[in-house]
Amino acid sequence: MTFRLRAARADDLEHLYEMAKLTGGGFTNLPPDRNALGAKLARASEAFARDEDELADEQFVLILEDTATGAIRGTCQLMTQVGQQWPFYSYRLNTLTQYSQELDRTVRAEMLSLVTDLEGSSEVGGLFLHPNERAGGLGLLLARSRYLFIAMHRERFGDRVLAELRGIIDERGGSPFWDGVAGRFFGMGFQEADYFNAINGNQFIADLMPKHPVYVAMLDEEAKKVIGMPHPTGRAAMRMLENEGFRYDGYVDIFDGGPTMVARTDDVKSVKEAKPLKITSTTLEEGERALLATGRLSSFRSCYGARALGDEGEIAIDAQAADVLDVKIGDTVWSVAR
Template sequence: MSFFMRTARADDLQTLYEMAKLTGGGFTNLPADRSALAAKLERTEQALARESDGVEDELIVMVLENGATGQVRGTCQIFPVVGRHGPFYSYRLGALTQHSRELSRTFRAETLSLVTDLEGATEVGGLFLHPRERAEGLGLLLARSRYLYIRNHRSRFGDRIIAELRGVIDEAGGSPFWDGLAGRFFGMSFQEADEFNAIHGNQFIADLMPRAPIYTAMLNDGARSVIGLPHPNGRAAMRMLETEGFANPGYIDIFDGGPTMVGEIDSLRTVANAQDVTLSAIHESGGEKMLVATGRLASYRCTYGFINKGEDGSVSLDRVSAEILGIGPNETFTMAARA
């Protein structure tokens, strides 16, 4: 396979912009706005230039490149820490139980509470794969390459990790959750709010929304029915996150109501099972298909490779993958099981 992951560069701007136009809205980490995307690439360049350890408020944009054509066909992002320079708000699903002795009745109400519980976590997001490339496990390569990057730069990340999944968007491009809750306070359509959110963030919602818990029973049926549900195109991503070790503890996005998945970095399947090994030899073909990665910061690369393991502990890698990673015998790389 000639596809591989690398960190993004300034000259990826046009391709990222073209992919952003394919998302269909509600994809706040990949806005169809050149200035916003250019700012993301600039932040990435600054983060990759920093050689010191420690967790900083940075952004790493990564891209999926077809090594045979040079085309970029997917992207994803890593935010080492959220909430460092401003509150990181979520809604937390909860319940309030009340009892009336006179009526001999107990009432249990579902509530949405505005919280900052997830501040300080690492966030992975912005994952998008070109529709024509959604095969051969490339979505998994996009997702899991981020976890190997985090593992191999462990001092730059905290302990907890989150992933916000896009909420349900209707056929007209609207959000039932937005229309039923936040939209009532802002006098703007979801499309207008989506564009503003993608460029400026969702702080404006938190600034103006009520701070008291909201009873979901007071929302319309459309809004209630989508609370905590991912966009239909995000269901596979949710399953991948669950397989990786993320859970859904009841946090949702204050913008579109999509679920926020939460995990512990060191417990993620990819991180826990990865191994650093020394390349013993290069072979032409065959072997077990695995995730392989090497390099630090701007030189990081990750791809699927074919591994042969000897009884003496030796490890050989197929030539195509070795060339993508730029490694030869006696050099070290990281490998993790594909499934």
């Protein structure tokens, strides 16, 4: 397999734009807008260029490239510290229990409360794979390479990491959750609000959203049943996140009601297990299938390969992986089992 993940560059703009047009809405981190995508790439360029190993409000964009053809087939993003430019809002689903002695009855009411609990967390998001490439484990390569990047630049990420999964979008491109909750207060449809958020940020939520909790029992049935539910295309992504140690803890997206998955950064499986290893051979013919990564910041690159672990932090890898990563004996790679 000749695919590798690398740092995005300014000349990737048109490739990103073409992929953004395929997302089908509800994908805030990849809006089909050249100006917004150009600003995202410019911000990523600044992050890749900053050499200080300390936490700051940054965004990294990675690109999936077929090294044999040069075709760009996917992308993903990492945000180091959310909620710094504007508040990071979520709904938190919780329960209020009340008891009446006269009636001898206990009533439990589920509520959605507008919160900024996750402010300061790092975020992995913006993962999109071209529809023609959704086989062969490339989605897993995109997803898990982000954790290798975090492990390799640990000081630049927070102690907690989150992932927002897209919620249920109907055949019209609308959101039952938006229609049942926020849409009642904003006078705009989901697509319009989602696009505005992607381009301008969500300060308008703070300006217009009622601050009192919303009782779930007062919502229509269509809105109720999608709370915390991922879009059908995101179910595999949710399982991958769970395998990495992420959990759904009642936080949902304020636009489409999709689940927000949260984990302690150092407890994420691929972060915890990733180790730097010295290459002793690049001619391995048979070995364990693994993810391999090398480089720092703008020189970061990752791919699948075969590995054989040696003693004292040594590794042998196959020739194709060595070629895709452009590494040789004596270089360092980070690796986790596939």
